Amino acid sequence: MTTPRVYLAGPDLFFEDRDARYARLRAACAHAGLEAVTPTDGLEVHTEGPLPLAEQIYQHNLHQLRTCDAVLVNLSPFRGVEPDSGSVFEAAFALATGKPVAGWIGDAWSTTQRRAVLRKVWRDADGRVRDKTDGGLVEDFGLPVNLMLACSFAVMPTPWHAIDRLAELLGVELRANGVLESHA
Template identity: 35%
Template sequence: MQTIYLAGPEVFLPNALDVLLNSKKLCETFGFRALTPFDGEITDKVQLAKANQIFVENVSLINQCDIVIANCNPFRGACVDDGTAFEIGYAYAKNKSVYGYINDKRNLPEIVKSKIPTKPHPSGYAIDDDGFLLNEDFGNSINLMLEFSILNSGGELVLGDLESVLQLLKNRS
């Protein structure tokens, strides 16, 4: 049985334990064992030490898995959650298969414009309120480093949800 690590911002939901437990059960119905960031053993009570222990445990969980499935939907803005981005990159570096899912596959500048204020700029690109151009118009829906980590790992960025990725994996086996 292959093991999947579920990456994504679900850990920040008020009902995170329930959501992740349901995701693990869904993975089981497709014949996969699932690990989540909550499966690490966190014992430290000192905040900074606890944060480091979470990091170490999550890296260990990724090392134990065969596949990473990442929720690539925008989180607290227009882009993928920072922690999820790290997990995608780390999994790619460890030669894991990485799959992502997203509910909006417009190109990234369109997604950004729908999430944050932008205005026209003489360069022809939009510019945000912090002075950064939206010039990453390559047809990808998430940061190119993430999307191509997914694609070059042999995975895919799927329009849909976790179940959509699991169905794809089932059909490939």
């Protein structure tokens, strides 16, 4: 049986320690019987040609997503209180194409709590939570991320929990002799 391939979506690639981050996620995926695929695996960009650099990366990432069986997405706040928008797109793309998705967020706070800690919210006269920067309503459902994400797939506290969830969704389980096997 082939090992299910899992696309690693998230802002991890923007950090100097991305290789170490990916190495930890690859090892955890391998332990769970999954093959981790990063957005940069096999990426070859060309400075000459018809496609600008951004378009080449976009097309490559869509190809990676299409060839994977599932998506593991890092939803931790990135440059603010929300997840990376590119990662959210990749998770939505996977869902739209029928692929299982599991995500993680590095804290147990709700969206309201996260904004409150940053002193970015207030309650109006009706008790609704509002954002200080623009006065807009803030979702107050107690979810770790926007309801469109939290109601679409499992959002776990750690990547290890999310990897286990994906292995379960993909039908990978540990046999009695300790060898991983796919039942998908």
